Amino acid sequence: MFEKLGAMPQDAILKVIEDYSADKRSNKIDLGVGVYRDETGATPILSSVKKAERKLLESQTTKSYLGSSGDPDFNQQMQHLVFGSKSGSGDRITTLQTPGGSGSLRIAAGIVLRTGSASAIWTGSPTWANHVPLLGSAGIEIKSYPYYDAESKTLQFDDMLGALQAVPAGDIVLLHGCCHNPTGLDLSEQQWREVSDVIAQRGIVPFIDIAYQGFASGIQIDNFGVRHLFDAVPEMLVASSCSKNFALYRDRVGALSVVSKDAKTAQIVRSQANNIVRTMYSMPPDHGGAVVKLILADAALRSEWESEVESMRLRLRSMRERLGGAMRELTPDHDFSHFERGNGMFSFVGVTPEQVERLKTEFAVYMVASSRINIAGITNNNVDHLAQSIAAVL
Ligand SMILES: Cc1ncc(COP(=O)(O)O)c(C=O)c1O
Structure with missing residues (x-):
């Protein structure tokens, strides 16, 4: 009976992940998948979570x-x-x-x-x-x-x-x-x-x-x-x-x-x-x-968690400002203020699917076809390459 099924189209994000992984260029940037990343590109387990997990391991008495x-x-x-x-x-x-x-x-x-x-x-x-x-x-x-x-x-x-x-x-x-x-x-x-x-x-x-x-x-x-x-x-x-x-x-x-x-x-x-x-x-x-x-x-764990969330928030804010600032310098005739006006992990770049394709093939910058980017994929090291790449395809 299963042969009667047709295959579902591939998820757009999975395709970006696959293409990105296969790319050998050292300056590649992944702005596709929607997870928070730190300045090193990692999605770490929070320290407050690690501590709570240790506590849980000791104190949990049943899995009923x-x-x-x-x-x-x-x-x-x-x-x-x-x-x-x-x-x-x-x-x-x-x-x-x-x-x-x-x-x-x-x-x-x-x-x-x-x-x-x-x-x-x-x-x-x-x-x-x-x-x-x-x-x-x-x-x-x-x-x-x-x-x-x-x-x-x-x-x-x-x-x-x-x-x-x-x-x-x-x-x-x-x-x-x-x-x-x-x-x-x-x-x-x-x-x-x-x-x-x-x-x-x-x-x-x-x-x-x-x-x-x-x-x-x-x-x-x-x-x-x-x-x-x-x-x-x-x-x-x-x-x-x-x-x-x-x-x-x-x-x-x-x-x-x-x-x-x-x-x-x-x-x-x-x-x-x-x-x-x-x-x-x-x-x-x-x-x-x-x-x-x-x-x-737990007051101590909660306070640690709150400061971890705050540092994620501030990093996203800082990357928005760096990208917005770089775009203002490189392309004064275009308005990219939405990067700074936005909150959280996502913004559209505001380029066409063809320009998204050029960003990938010519500049190793990966995002979904709609040009939605994950701001957490930006770091102090790659923001200039990203801004220059966007400016180049405009
Ligand atoms: C707007 C929005 N709602 C809900 C979710 C659901 O997240 P999860 O099911 O992983 O908790 C996401 C995840 O990306 C999201 O962006």
Whole structure:
């Protein structure tokens, strides 16, 4: 029977990884895959994570099953991290441990589908390449609203607001909590307020994906959108990930929080979520979540983790400034200020697929065809080569 299957097209990022690995040039630069890298190009295990893992090894007494919603202490810690001062408010929020942010997004879409009251989930254009397949695979229609204008390399904020005014009541609007992937351009606090007003007026249900908390302006600031919307609407969904800010990528750590009108409804949502999990993967993996729980609950580990996140954030900021500055000098007639206006790991360069191909073949600079780059692939050593290469293909 398996011969009846057709092969799926290769993932665009995997192709970049393969081509990059095969390239023998010593000045090659990989700006494709979305993991944080330090100045040496490594994606290290955080020191706070290593210490928590050692502690866990000594103290853990059982590997027996947990429930479908994972470890209750982890869930409480994550709710606190993501909702800040709003967490625990009247038990309206229910939080479940999930396999990464991806698991959280998928379970959220499953819950939305079961309510039968949303006709679609609306995602910004563009959005993270996996949003549409991941959310759509739950069986719900995915529609889009304008977000980024490639020509001016700015947010299409008025168009976005206009489109949201036409979203039917009860539909879901997906927003990036911070460090928008792929554009790097986030809503300002004022823009969050305006979006939130429209969402509240129209009876839309916001769905915030926050996968980079701490990488934009700081751990306690980057959840502004979550905190603001919590006060503005009766219901919302929040998918969070520990892949980047704890560098726990392969350990698959994330959480889904659902805000309901009241505590009773929150319990019903939880039972539905547990049922979806039970019929998909039964329960989330424990190890990474146990590590996160230890770090967030221990003052010394938490403070070390916070400074590790801060140094990742500052390195990304510094690389954005170096690339932006170099482009200003090399190509004064072009506007590359979006590198500096952006937050987090991603920006578009803003060149064509043909120019992306030239960057690869002539300059050993690797990125996906859309020209989205991972800022963490830039170092003090390669930034000049990168800027000169971009300038050369313009
Ligand atoms: C916007 C966004 N959401 C969610 C995720 C999910 O990450 P993970 O499933 O690895 O936690 C990512 C990962 O790249 C992302 O960029």
